[in-house]
Amino acid sequence: MTPTIHDVARLAEVSIKTVSNVMNDYPHIRPATRQRVLDAIASLDYKPNLSARGLRSGKTGLVSLIIPDLRNPYFAELADIVVRAAEAQGLSVMVAQSNGQRERELSLLVGPRMQMVDGVLFSALGLSAEDNDLLARIRTPMVLLGERILDGPKDHVTMRNVEGSEAATAHLIGIGRRRIVALGSDPAQGLGSAALRLEGYRRALRHAGIEEDPDLLVDVIGWYRRTGADSMRAFLDRGVDFDGVVAFNDQIALGALRVMQEAGLHVPDDVAVIGFDDVDEVRYTLPSLSTIDPGREEIVEVALRYLTGRMDGSDADVPPRDHLTSFRLIQRESTTPA
Structure with a gap:
């Protein structure tokens, strides 16, 4: 028969209420008691009946x-x-x-x-x-x-998509970059992350008195490493001069980073790159990736x-x-x- 909470309580020699408190991770339960209940749950392979609890x-x-x-x-x-x-x-x-x-x-x-x-x-x-x-x-x-x-x-x-992207772009401007790629725009997305982060990029350019160059707006459909790499490869084939990249998320930044390095560009000496999201893996890339932690x-x-x-x-x-x-x-x- 399927084990019940009563069986767990009997085996652990505690009350049903104590079993419930352990399963809900309530504090103020003695460690030895908690361990006894957990051992009983594991021994019986007990699984709570959520439907019955809901009823x-x-x-x-x-x-x-x-x-x-x-x-x-x-x-x-x-x-x-x-x-x-x-x-x-x-x-x-x-x-x-x-x-x-x-x-x-x-x-x-x-x-x-x-x-x-x-x-x-x-x-x-x-x-x-x-x-x-x-x-x-x-x-x-x-x-x-x-x-x-x-x-x-x-x-x-x-x-804060707009403000975060604006800060990322202003950071590149602050270290002397003027030909900055906006990597990740998506005209079909409407009012989503891509549009908001593009607005932040544009704000930073305006505040710095830098004229926007349409050649530096690079669409990326689907924000993955592969799409970031494909879009950067196509951009490099166009031969447009640039010295910075604001990637609209970390994944497309990583894809672009690989393609630029394969093309012989050095990061950050030739091109400075910043992403968005601060996912765990960007701490361990070579070079490690500057980014926006969105909270x-x-x-x-x-x-x-x-x-x-x-x-x-x-x-x-x-x-x-x-x-x-x-x-x-x-x-x-x-x-x-x-």
Whole structure:
């Protein structure tokens, strides 16, 4: 028979309440008692019945995290932070990948999994303003992550895309670069990360009195190492003079970095390069990559605070909130002249 919480309590010689407290990682439990319960759970291969728990309490303790693409290290690292932060609050996280496709996002928002969760953290990419009415009808507590491409009545937490890109571009200008490539524009994306980071790039040029050169705007469709490499290779083939690159995320920066080095360009002596996102791997490239830290930890902390407030009803009467995180420019070898 499938083991129950009663079986765990008997084997560990504790109360059912203690077993529940251990599973929810509550503090103030003696280490020896906690270990006994964990050993009993492992021995019995006990798995909580979330459906039964939901029927009794009206809550499942599950939160859904919907993100576009786990291949993108930014979202993979974001998911890791969400899972750890949620577990510290006694919540479990169900991660779903939307691939940035509207139909997939809609199916995740209105499908059966919505009956299983107490709240949703949703990084939208495929939906548009035409879907605002749909968001308004969803009763499950929800916090939107990412760019404000929607205007539904939901809390929203995002990074300072414009300001971060402006700081990255100003940093290159500050070390003497004037022919700076904007790597990552995407005319088909609309008001998303690409458009916002391009606006930041343009602001920095204007403030420095540098005229924008259309030849230095390089489209990248899909922000991966491969697409960054392909776009940089095509740009080099055009023979345009440049001495800096502001890449709109770290992955396309890494792809471009490889192609430039293959072409005999030295970074940062010939070309200074800065990315955006501060994913873990850019600390270990040669050269290490300067980048913008967009404040992932703050995004998760605020988003979970907003979501749990909606879930427990304490923020039920609070109007929808918008929060922009702080950011940091991190200078590494790719913009530090020898």
